[in-house]
Amino acid sequence: MVGHLQALIRLRTVNPPGDEILAARYLADVLSAAGLAPVVLEPYPGRGNVVARLRGDGTGGGPLLLLTHLDVVPADPELWTHDPFSGDIADGYVYGRGAVDMKGMAALELQVVLGLAREATAAGLDPARDPIPGLRRDVIFAGTADEEAGGYQGIAWIVDHEPGLLQADACLTEAGGVSVEVGGRRFYPIQAAEKGFHRFEITVRGKAGHASIPRADNALVVAGRVLDRLGTQPPMRATPLMARAIKAVQVALPGGPSGASAIDPQTRRAIGALLRDTISPTIIHAGIRDNVIPGSASIIIDCRILPGTTEASMETDLRERIGEDLWRACEVVTTQFGAPLEQPLPHPLFDLCAETLRRHDPDAVPIAVMAPFATDAKHTARLGIPTYGFSPLRLEPDEPFLERFHGDDERVGLDALRFGLPVLDEVVRRYCG
Numbered sequence: 001m002v003g004h005l006q007a008l009i010r011l012r013t014v015n016p017p018g019d020e021i022l023a024a025r026y027l028a029d030v031l032s033a034a035g036l037a038p039v040v041l042e043p044y045p046g047r048g049n050v051v052a053r054l055r056g057d058g059t060g061g062g063p064l065l066l067l068t069h070l071d072v073v074p075a076d077p078e079l080w081t082h083d084p085f086s087g088d089i090a091d092g093y094v095y096g097r098g099a100v101d102m103k104g105m106a107a108l109e110l111q112v113v114l115g116l117a118r119e120a121t122a123a124g125l126d127p128a129r130d131p132i133p134g135l136r137r138d139v140i141f142a143g144t145a146d147e148e149a150g151g152y153q154g155i156a157w158i159v160d161h162e163p164g165l166l167q168a169d170a171c172l173t174e175a176g177g178v179s180v181e182v183g184g185r186r187f188y189p190i191q192a193a194e195k196g197f198h199r200f201e202i203t204v205r206g207k208a209g210h211a212s213i214p215r216a217d218n219a220l221v222v223a224g225r226v227l228d229r230l231g232t233q234p235p236m237r238a239t240p241l242m243a244r245a246i247k248a249v250q251v252a253l254p255g256g257p258s259g260a261s262a263i264d265p266q267t268r269r270a271i272g273a274l275l276r277d278t279i280s281p282t283i284i285h286a287g288i289r290d291n292v293i294p295g296s297a298s299i300i301i302d303c304r305i306l307p308g309t310t311e312a313s314m315e316t317d318l319r320e321r322i323g324e325d326l327w328r329a330c331e332v333v334t335t336q337f338g339a340p341l342e343q344p345l346p347h348p349l350f351d352l353c354a355e356t357l358r359r360h361d362p363d364a365v366p367i368a369v370m371a372p373f374a375t376d377a378k379h380t381a382r383l384g385i386p387t388y389g390f391s392p393l394r395l396e397p398d399e400p401f402l403e404r405f406h407g408d409d410e411r412v413g414l415d416a417l418r419f420g421l422p423v424l425d426e427v428v429r430r431y432c433g
């Protein structure tokens, strides 16, 4: 499994441009060698996807989809101690872009699938056609392109054009089931919801002029005022899921609710983002010359919205914050919108994930949580597939997992993977058996 992870890290599937076809072909070769019949889809040049199916006898229900994305975000080698595409192993870690997001999970899922295929072969069966001994549901493995840019050239295309390849009763993908230690307790947040996103482009129009004669409608000055009004975050609102998650943490902490002071600042900030709609200005463009007052300025605002917030209500909130006086000077356009998601709970697959974690780590406190970001679950939602973030890893107590995502020196511990593989394997076999 570690060899496959290293190989995947060495294939540069940086999005943009993606080139996920490199990883899709690699996985297809490995799956074919195990006797499976993977399908490679390349709907756009270089944007490769791979799907393989292991058959159950069909008596247990619809398939389980094991989903992973094959693309990674860019990495600046100058800021790394190991080359981000080396897959180096050092100090008990596999280093490389994608080690946690999410080629590590790809390797875990692949290994589970290969194990099942191997057992079929050992029993004299053809794993590409025959039901796998012990499986009552199909298991679908899918490695897809473009998640880091919204999945539109990857899983979204498959959902639109080949939905039968992915249709399943439930799905596991990133990003949960990873241990977080707080106040001496080991929590395993399992992703069962995710925030949506609502991006706006605000164009402020003024009148251009010579910088020697100031104007009150200088677009850059007005844009500054708009930004100032967007500097405070909306009020807190705990969704029922997050209220339950907080309660569960409080109950589990040795000091009860006061033990929450043990939560580190980074985690505290992440929790804060999960308890409100958030507003982050990300880009401003204005001006062409030192001595010209700009006639227009454009601002990009990235809002992340809770379940319960709609496209219309977020725009109303923005308008109230900016105020009618400034709103009149602005053209506001929604450039991207992705709805928030809440997965069904309770759900047998979720319960199985929690129970399996407890069996493999008696100190585990699994909790259902929301992710502050969007994943490809927004696309499986279009097929009505309950999707949980579960890429099980047991980390060292002080490991800053959230910083690893898209961070420098991204790496995953060999011990963490050693813990995760049997957990995932057991969840798949029990849900499908």
Ligand SMILES: [Zn+2]
Pocket: 069, 101, 102, 147, 174
């Ligand atoms: Zn990811």
